[in-house]
Amino acid sequence: MKAIIITKPGGPEVLQLADRPIPEYAQNEVLVKVKAAGINRPDVSQRKGHYPPPAWASPDIPGLEIAGVIEAVGSEISNWKIGDSVCALVSGGGYAEYCNVPEGQCLPIPGKLSFIEAASLPETFFTVWNNVFDRGKLRPGESLLVHGGSSGIGVAAIQMAGAMGATVYVTAGSDNKCRFCENLGASRAVNYKTEDFEGALHQLTEGNGIDVILDMIGGDYTPKNIRSLANDGRLILINTMNGKDVAIDLSLVMRKRLSITGSTLRNRDAAFKSDIARNLEKFIWPYLVSGEIKPVVYGVFPASEAAEAHSLMESSEHIGKIILDFGAF
Ligand SMILES: NC(=O)c1ccc[n+]([C@@H]2O[C@H](COP(=O)([O-])OP(=O)(O)OC[C@H]3O[C@@H](n4cnc5c(N)ncnc54)[C@H](OP(=O)(O)O)[C@@H]3O)[C@@H](O)[C@H]2O)c1
Known part of the structure; x- marks a missing residue:
């Protein structure tokens, strides 16, 4: 062959x-x-x-x-x-x-x-199901933030979480990508190159934070992700494209009762x-x-x-x- x-x-x-x-x-x-x-x-x-x-x-x-x-x-x-x-x-x-x-x-x-x-x-749908629903336990009415919203993983996550009744926010690297993600069902896409996603999400959720974050970026995103999560929020890592070594405020993990997890399929x-x-x-x-x-x-x-x-x-x-x-x- x-x-x-x-x-x-x-x-x-x-x-x-x-x-x-x-x-x-x-x-x-x-x-x-x-x-x-x-x-x-x-x-x-x-x-x-x-x-x-x-x-x-x-x-x-x-x-x-x-x-x-x-x-x-x-x-x-x-x-x-x-x-x-x-x-x-x-x-x-x-x-x-x-x-x-x-x-x-x-x-x-x-x-x-x-x-x-x-x-x-298959690859993106299996990955999103395993991480967002099995590990992240995203429920109808909750919010999901997907970094890399225009990626193969992102376009699957936007649609799967939307169909299951969640509100989806994403980050992406251009205005064009952001508009595409919104047309696909994201409530709001943040162009991370021109806007600080942490500040934007704080405003959008009126300070309540996000229930589940699906992250492929890691590195400098991690302290921002931790601060952006709601009480009982879940951070799920599927890659660390910006680096695997980070410093985070562990007291926030305790105070907000956060879960940090991840997986490879x-x-x-x-x-x-x-x-x-x-x-x-x-x-x-x-x-x-x-x-x-x-x-x-x-x-x-x-x-x-x-x-x-x-x-x-x-x-x-x-x-x-x-x-x-x-x-x-
Ligand atoms: N753990 C698992 O089981 C599993 C399974 C499948 C995939 N993954 C991971 O999920 C991620 C998405 O996979 P995919 O196949 O959907 O990828 P993809 O379609 O190539 O999308 C990746 C997107 O991430 C964005 N990005 C942001 N920061 C980046 C950086 N530092 N380097 C490269 N890209 C960056 C880029 O869009 P912008 O213009 O928005 O920056 C890029 O288009 C990958 O990191 C992959 O390794 C994990």
């Missing part, structure tokens, strides 16, 4: 098209003929050599999410059959013509979405990911079928142009998701 591999740690140019054997699939796995694969910021970190894949994943084929058609099924599979169209969360190996997936990590393609649109969903086992998949199918997929939640696809590249697609992601120009099209293979 054709695959995009990381030839060595480095810039986008280290992504190269290569021939690889079609992966083996276990008794509890399906083999998917990939039509489209989503790109995520963790793929960029892996390409640079900063985010090694877990032992059970492909060592050099990146890619955490796919959509395609089931080509073969393991002997224990009863929920899927050959010919089913699915999208799926994988631990690596997604930038390839074929990918093996634990059956529980597959989801039906919602409604009439295309393979390209469906490939934009990729290294969790198939049972854990399957549980998230079933919750998504039950609680979020109906909104995708009805069109209340929409995929946000910014750019589509032929798979052979994976390097260009990574360059676009690193420019941070995009809003939403960037997808590789494997339809030509």
Whole structure:
């Protein structure tokens, strides 16, 4: 099969098209003929050599999410059959013509979405569900602040939290991105380059603070996040793009009864990911079928142009998701 591999740690140019054997699939796995694969910021970190894949994943084929058609099924599979169209969360190996997936990590393609649109969903929707709803316990009527509102994670979080009855605030790096996030359902987007988000949120919540903050920035944002949380607020970290070492006022954690948590999805086992998949199918997929939640696809590249697609992601120009099209293979 054709695959995009990381030839060595480095810039986008280290992504190269290569021939690889079609992966083996276990008794509890399906083999998917990939039509489209989503790109995520963790793929960029892996390409640079900063985010090694877990032992059970492909060592050099990146890619955490796919959509395609089931080509073969393991002997224990009863929920899927050959010919089913699915999208799926994988631990690596997604930038390839074929990918093996634990059956529980597959989801039906919602409604009439295309393979390209469906490939934009798994990584961000699993991550947001796990962090905002499972760990953050966001409830209807509460408020959520999402940093990086125009990211793939951000556009999923705005829509999922909105559909579940929360008020969503975001930060983003341009007025254009802010307007996009507001059109997608954010009550207010703060351009962090021209406005102090802490002051803006203080005003917007009339000093009451935010119930849940989903943060991928860390670093200098952390003391501001702590000050911006409401009593019993929850800060959830999914990355530390501005740095991992911070000083915070721990007395605020006590006085406001705050919870600080975080997680990484990729290294969790198939049972854990399957549980998230079933919750998504039950609680979020109906909104995708009805069109209340929409995929946000910014750019589509032929798979052979994976390097260009990574360059676009690193420019941070995009809003939403960037997808590789494997339809030509
Ligand atoms: N823990 C997990 O399980 C997990 C899973 C998936 C993703 N993640 C993390 O979630 C984040 C979003 O992922 P994604 O795939 O949605 O990314 P993405 O679409 O590339 O979006 C990242 C956005 O963050 C903003 N940003 C703010 N400060 C930044 C900085 N210092 N460096 C780079 N970008 C910065 C940029 O927009 P502005 O113009 O607004 O600055 C950029 O477009 C990433 O950090 C990723 O590693 C974590």
